[in-house]
Amino acid sequence: MMVLQMVLLLCNIYAELKKLKNMDERIQKLEETLAKVLSENEALKSIVQDSQNKLKSVRKENEAKKVAFSAGLLESGTGHTGPINTPKTLVYKKVFSNIGGAYDPNTGVFTAPVKGAYYLRFYGHSHGGPNMAVSLLKNGKTQCSVFAWKPTSNGNASNGVVLTLETGDQISTQLWQNTWVFDDPASYTSFGGFLIFPL
Amino acid sequence: MMVLQMVLLLCNIYAELKKLKNMDERIQKLEETLAKVLSENEALKSIVQDSQNKLKSVRKENEAKKVAFSAGLLESGTGHTGPINTPKTLVYKKVFSNIGGAYDPNTGVFTAPVKGAYYLRFYGHSHGGPNMAVSLLKNGKTQCSVFAWKPTSNGNASNGVVLTLETGDQISTQLWQNTWVFDDPASYTSFGGFLIFPL
């Protein structure tokens, strides 16, 4: 009787053990698949990291682009600036916009906050009589100018330029000696510019 | 005899069972590794989600940037506009470009489609005689102007400005009362602008 029970028990055990081989195969499959997943994930993590860095740089560049300003000569009132017998940096007081804060309304100087291509323009208006002449200067050196010789009525002239500026380069406009410009609340005489793209 | 067979059988079974410990260890290893993979993937999914959102916003911003227009005063023909005894919004009919459709050639008004920094410029040309004066207006308020007092030959003057506009802000140019401008197919008198960057 006891022996018979043992035989039955052994048969059960034997049946159970057959599962072992199948489980071993399943574990091996899992191990292989998981190794593949780990390896693929390393590649994926590296791609994601690379994309993150590139995206960060794109976003940084897009933010860095936000440099633009524009100002009229007189904040209020009406009047001539010049003529005097020395060249004079024009200090535009009526700030229309100054995104990035690179234009200083106390000095009339725009300082490039990042290296890039900038568009810069200015406009001069004067009453008839004396000459009207203004140059745009980069670090004190004339880039482009306007000139109206003894206009019979108003002098009206504007110029603009695309310049590659290094960080810290300074742009200003200068009234020539013995010339004048005029401004009033309608804002004729103006200076402005913006970063087109960083470099 | 039977007992001997059973002993051998038991020995086999016993040998098989030794694999159980090894399999248990492999399963445990798999469980640990997979838990790590799951946790890493959650982090990865979160990074990818974040990158996707940032990229979406960069792409949206880049698309939103596509706002630019430019128009000449007369679509065809030759003639003066003004002088009349009230200020008059100039309606530029010869559309050179109007990407984003923010300029309305029926009203002469540019309506900012997104908040941002915009560059806006205009150019006025007139024959000699009456004054020539044009202002650029934001929501009806003068920003900057040109003025040529009784020019002996042509009046020629342009101005431009960088403005921060809110969505819906309206930009137009206005001819002053008792002043005039001239245009013909060569297109002298013009208005234009573009979004420099959204804010």
Added chain:
Amino acid sequence: MMVLQMVLLLCNIYAELKKLKNMDERIQKLEETLAKVLSENEALKSIVQDSQNKLKSVRKENEAKKVAFSAGLLESGTGHTGPINTPKTLVYKKVFSNIGGAYDPNTGVFTAPVKGAYYLRFYGHSHGGPNMAVSLLKNGKTQCSVFAWKPTSNGNASNGVVLTLETGDQISTQLWQNTWVFDDPASYTSFGGFLIFPL
């Protein structure tokens, strides 16, 4: 005695085998989780691939934007250009910037390197006497112009335009017949432009 030992042994074996059910469950759990990981990773890889492509296109577009130039008429010296009895393409020799190399200082022609919205401007300055007239041309066709009829002192006039250009479109400025412009090292007469955004 031996039979009793064997029964005990079998009972131990049987107890061990009970673990098999637990291991089978753990393997099944692993298989299910790993299948989920594999499926999620496929989705993730596809998202990452898509983001990569979009990012690549954003970066390419941002790079493609880097087109800007500006030039003054005379590289050195002082003098009039014109008047002559045929229209003449102005060749600006004093290159302030030429990012992307799309402006040719030998011909005065800017060739759009990519399809996009471009801002283009020019400025003409002349001495009194003959007319001063310059047009901006796209593929030889006048877009906008300046004109100063027999100015008593200086002719000063600038114009600008936003144009949608196809790759290869050519922009130049043309002095009208029997008119002149003037330039010297202060650079009054100028031409410039930049890509606002690709299309």
